[in-house]
Amino acid sequence: MHSYQIGILGATGAVGQKFIRLLEDHPWFTITKLGASERSAGKHYKEAVHWIEKTELPADIAGMTVSECRPSEFEEVDFVFSGLDSSVAGDIEQSFAEAGIPVISNAKNYRMHEQVPLLIPEVNPEHAKLIKKQPFDRGGSGWIVTNPNCVSVPLTMSLKPLDDAFGVEAVVVTSMQSVSGAGYPGVPSLDITANVVPYIGGEESKVQTESAKLLGRLKGDTTEFRDFPIQATTVRVPTIEGHLLSVSVKLEQPPSGIEEVRQAFTAWDNPIDGLDLPSSPQRPIRLYEEERYPQPRLHADREGGMQTAVGRLRPGTVMDIGYVTMAHNTIRGAAGGAILNGELLAAKGFLE
Amino acid sequence: MHSYQIGILGATGAVGQKFIRLLEDHPWFTITKLGASERSAGKHYKEAVHWIEKTELPADIAGMTVSECRPSEFEEVDFVFSGLDSSVAGDIEQSFAEAGIPVISNAKNYRMHEQVPLLIPEVNPEHAKLIKKQPFDRGGSGWIVTNPNCVSVPLTMSLKPLDDAFGVEAVVVTSMQSVSGAGYPGVPSLDITANVVPYIGGEESKVQTESAKLLGRLKGDTTEFRDFPIQATTVRVPTIEGHLLSVSVKLEQPPSGIEEVRQAFTAWDNPIDGLDLPSSPQRPIRLYEEERYPQPRLHADREGGMQTAVGRLRPGTVMDIGYVTMAHNTIRGAAGGAILNGELLAAKGFLE
Amino acid sequence: MHSYQIGILGATGAVGQKFIRLLEDHPWFTITKLGASERSAGKHYKEAVHWIEKTELPADIAGMTVSECRPSEFEEVDFVFSGLDSSVAGDIEQSFAEAGIPVISNAKNYRMHEQVPLLIPEVNPEHAKLIKKQPFDRGGSGWIVTNPNCVSVPLTMSLKPLDDAFGVEAVVVTSMQSVSGAGYPGVPSLDITANVVPYIGGEESKVQTESAKLLGRLKGDTTEFRDFPIQATTVRVPTIEGHLLSVSVKLEQPPSGIEEVRQAFTAWDNPIDGLDLPSSPQRPIRLYEEERYPQPRLHADREGGMQTAVGRLRPGTVMDIGYVTMAHNTIRGAAGGAILNGELLAAKGFLE
C-alpha cells in the first residue's frame, strides 16, 4: 500500500548511518538516493563513509554513489530524511522544501519555526496539520517536519500521560546523557572515561522550549506553547546509547496516591494505536517496577530502541512525584523518531 | 603539641585502607593498633589485606599484627577511627565507647542517635558538645562521633552558605555517585560498565535525614532537625571517585540575583578558620566558573580530596537557583571527613 | 524432526541465563526443567533469579518452578545443558551421567577427562565418538560432553585453518578478556574501570591444555594431544562481551606470502557445513580487512554471537604471521558453544 522512494541527506554522518541501518528492511520506504557533502559526492558510499554501526553496511547501499545535497539531484524521491548537521541544515532543507520535496528532519534548525511541526506521533500527532501553513512551497508539496532533541523525547513522552491525567505544573530534571548524543567523533574519550561532564552546550534551553512546543496546542496557524517551567541540568556520562533522566514533577491536580499515577501511565491512550506504523513500539511507554531499572545498557534497545522506559515512580516531598525515564537517543531520539514521523505522515495521507 | 596514638577498626576494608593511607604522615595521629575480623586477627597486616590503594602500603603498617576489634586489645590507644561495616559497627563501637575509648566513626549506625554528633567541622562544629551527654560511658571518656554519608557532605557543605545567607526552603537533588561509594568488591563491573543504575539502596532517605540533622541546631541534649524537604534521586555512574550532585534550591529570602548567591559562597565565613587543622582545606568550597567544571576525575583530588566543588551556579525557573556540587566520596565523604573530625575534637580539647 | 525436552543445570547463574535466552525460540530444544541450588529450589524462576540479560525474561520460563540439581528431578528430559559452577559441577554432572541423562556442559571439570570430548563442532567433530567409551553409564545413554574455555574457542577456531594448511609449530598469544568472562558478580568495578588487570587465575594453563586437546586426534579410547607450545598471557580489560586475542604463529611449512594465509582462512572447509545446525553461523570465521577491526563492542554479536572474527592478518618478524581474533565469550565461548554441541550431537544421532 505505502511505497516510497526516499533520499537521505547527511548520509555519511552518525545520524545518516542510523537512518540507513533502520531502513534496511523497511516495508514502506526504500532508499534510492544518498546525499552528503561535496567532499563525498561522486564516491561510492562505502568509500565515503567511516561506518560506525554494529551491523554490516548493507550491500546495496555500499555501492550507491553519493550525491551532493541539491534538490536537482533528488527529483526522483518522494521525500527525504535529513540527518544534516545544523551548520548546513538550514539552507539545504529550505531549498528542498522550496523545490517541492518534503523534508523529515532530525536537525534542530526549524524546530522552533512557527509553521513547522515539532512532532512525536504519540504526543502531538495533530500538529502535523501545520504542514499546510508552511511558506516554503506555495504549490504545497514541499514542507519540513522535525523531531525533537533526544532529551525532549523521553521527557515529553513521560510527561504526556501525566499532563493528560493531572496537568503538569512544574518540572525539575537532570539528564544523564550518553556519548552518542554528541555525534561522531563527538566527545573525546579523555574527557569522559570514568568521568561526568556537568554541561552540554545549548541542551538545557532546548529541553525547555521543545517540551513547551510539543505539549502545546494548535491555535490557528501556529502552536501555543505550554507555559509551565522546566528547570533542566544536562550532563554527559560515559554510556553509549540511552539518555536517562531523573524527573521531579509538580502536578496541577495532585493524585490521591502513587497508584493513581501508575495507572495514568498504564492506562494512557496512545493516539496512534490502530495505525499499525511499522516502527511504532507495541508499548510506547514501559513502566518498570524493579528499582534498579531501567538502565541504558540493558534497556535502551528494547522494542527496536523505540520504547520509552519509566521507572522508580514514587511520591515526592518537594514536587508531587519523582521518576526516572530513558529513551534510546540515536534511535527514538533521532533517526528512529524521524522515521516514525515519516510513517505517521504517510498513514495520514500527507505524502500522497 | 597534639600527639595521639590511635587505632583503626575495620582496618582491612576499603575505608580502613583509606584511613591508613591518609594518616601515613599525619602530624598529630600515629597508628599503633589495627583491628579487623577474627579471620584477619593474628596475621601481619600485609597478609590480611587485599590492598587497593594507588599508593604503596606503608612499610611500618605492613608488618603490624592485626587484632580483633575488642576494647581490651586497644587499651593503649587514645581513640579509634572506625571504618567498620555497618553489619558489625553497632555492637563493636558501643563496646569501645563503654570501655572509655572514644570512637570517631564513618559507619552509619549511630548517625541518628540523639546524643551522637553527626559532624562536619565546617558545617556544625558546635554539635560536638553532644559528646558530653552520651550514655555510653558515665566516666565521660568514651563516646562516639560520626561523619555523614558521602552524599550528605557536598550537599550540606554547599547548602550551608546558602542557608546562612538566604534560608533554604526546599531542595531537589540528583546525585551521580562513583563506584567506590559501594566499598570493595562493591559494584560488579557487569552492572556499571558503560551504564547508569538509577537506584542505590537506602541512600535517598539517608540524604534527607542526615542533612536535616547536620543543618539543625542544638537544643538541650539533642539536635533539632531542620525541616525543609529534600527530594533526592541517587544513581550510580561509572566513575571511580567523587560524587557529583545536581542541586536545585528554593530559598526563603530569594536573592536579588545570581551574583548575590555567588558572594554567599565566596564570602562565607568558615567556622574552623584559624584552627589550623592539618586536614582542613585552604578553601573548603571552591566555586568553579567554567561551565564544564567540576568533574569527578579531574577535581575530586583537589586539596587532598577535602575540598567541596561547586559549579554551574545559575538562576532557576522552578526553584530559585541551580548548581552542581561534588566531593571526594572516600576522602571528604568518609575517612578524610572522620580524620578532620578527629582533628577538630583534638583542637577543641575533647581528646585530653 | 529433532525435538527434545531439555533441562538447564545452574539455571540462575550467568551462563544459565544465557542458555535460557538463546533457547527462547530454539527449533529443536524446549526447556522443560530448571535446576539450581537448594536455596532457589521450590521458587518460581523469576523469584530465584537476578536477571542480567538485556532481553526480557521469557514469560513461560519466569513462572517455572526451580528444582534441585538431582537426576531424579530430571527424569522427563532428554538431556541437560550444564552451566554449573565448577565448585559443584563435578559431582552433579557425574550423577546425571550415571543416571543415564546426557550432560552437555560448559563447566571445566571434565574437559580434561580422557573419554570426555572437549568439542567445537567446526574444529574436532569427530571427537564426539569418545562418548561411547565413557565409564559413567554402562547402559550407554548417560555421558558428558564439554565445550572449551572462552579463550580457547577463538584461538583454536583461528588456528585450525592454519594447522590444516601449514601445520602450527608454536603460538604466542595475549588475550584481552571482557568482564563477563568472570561471571556475575565477577570482576569488581573498582578493579577494572579505566584499567587493565594483567592476570586471570588459571586461565593461561587452560588455554594451553585445552587447545592441545581440541587440535589433537583420536587414538583408541582417548585423544592424542597436539604438542606445539603455546605461550599465553591472559589479561582483563574493561569490555563487556568478546575476548580479543593478539596471536603470533610459527608455522611448520611457512606460506609463500600473506595471501596464501588469507586463502587458508577463506577457503577453509568447515566440517559441519551441510548439517544445517540451527546455531551454526553462516561464516564460522570472518576475516576482516579493515585494520581497525574486529572490535569487541561492534562485532562480538555478529551472527548471533557465534562467529569468530579474524583481523589484522600480516607477516611477522619473529613468528611467521600475526593476527587478532575475537569471539563472543558468553555465547560462542560458553552457552552458545554448548548449544551448538547439542545440535551436532542431535544431528549425528547421539541423542536418539
Add this chain to the structure above:
Amino acid sequence: MHSYQIGILGATGAVGQKFIRLLEDHPWFTITKLGASERSAGKHYKEAVHWIEKTELPADIAGMTVSECRPSEFEEVDFVFSGLDSSVAGDIEQSFAEAGIPVISNAKNYRMHEQVPLLIPEVNPEHAKLIKKQPFDRGGSGWIVTNPNCVSVPLTMSLKPLDDAFGVEAVVVTSMQSVSGAGYPGVPSLDITANVVPYIGGEESKVQTESAKLLGRLKGDTTEFRDFPIQATTVRVPTIEGHLLSVSVKLEQPPSGIEEVRQAFTAWDNPIDGLDLPSSPQRPIRLYEEERYPQPRLHADREGGMQTAVGRLRPGTVMDIGYVTMAHNTIRGAAGGAILNGELLAAKGFLE
C-alpha cells in the same frame, strides 16, 4: 647550580600542558616563554589553552602571553622543550637548532635522524654525544635531542637489563595503550568506551625502529642499530594513563632459571645513579611480585609517573621468558622523559 630559562613549543597542546605541570616547581628549569600556533599567539595563556590537566593551571603561567614558535621570539631562553605536533615540528625545530637554540623534543620527526640522539637516560646516556655531530648549527650551540615513542620507553627500559645480562635475541610484544597516548581530542569516546581497537596507525613500526636505535651502540658519527626482531601488535584500550605491554623474549644466553632473570632486573646498574637528576625515579624499574600487578590506573603515577613497572615475570614455552611492563605514557613516555633528558644534558654539561 643549574639554573635555566626555558621555552615550551606547542605549549597549548596536551604534551605542552604536561610540560607546564611537571615544570611547575622544577629546581633547575624556569619557563619564561610559551610558543604556540599563530591562532594562540598574542593571547594570555589561560585564554589560549583548553586546560585538561587535573591540577590547577599555575597562576604565573596563566598570565603569560603566548608567542609564535619563531626563534626570534625565544632569544632569551637557554633551550626549549618541544611538544609540537609532528605536522609542524620538522621545520620549527630545525629553525630553532639552526638559530643556536637547543631543542629537547618529544616529537617524532628527528628520532631517526642519524646525528640526533634518541635518548633515555637510563638506557643509552652515551648517545648524547651525537649532539656534537649535528649539522644544524655549525657554531655548535643549537641541536636537537629526542625522546622515544611512549611504547618504546617501557619496552626498552625493561629489555635493557635483560640485554645486558643475557643478550636479547627476539621479542614478541602486544601493547595495550591508553587513550591519552593519542593526544587531545584524540580517541572518540564512541570508539573506545567498553571496547578495544586493535590498531594504532604507525605505532608498530615505531616500536621496532626506535627500540633498535635505543639499544644500539655509537659508532663514529651515528648509531649502529640492534638487529634482533621485534614483532609488535599495538592496540588501544579504555585506560587513561599508562601503556601496559605483554612481552615475550628469546634470550641469546638463556638464564638458568627465572630467579636469575629476577636478579638481572633487581641488580641492574642504573647508569645515571649518582647524578641526582631531579626527575629521576629512585627505582627506575620496579619489579612487582603480585600477579595482579602492575595496573595502569593504580601504578602509572608511581614515583611521579617516572617509574617503569615490570610484573608477571615467568618462564615461557615458546620464548624464554614472559612478563608485562608498564610506564606512564604522557609523563615517562613523553613530557617527563624529555625533562629527564634535559636534566641529563644539563648535568653532563651540554647546556653550558
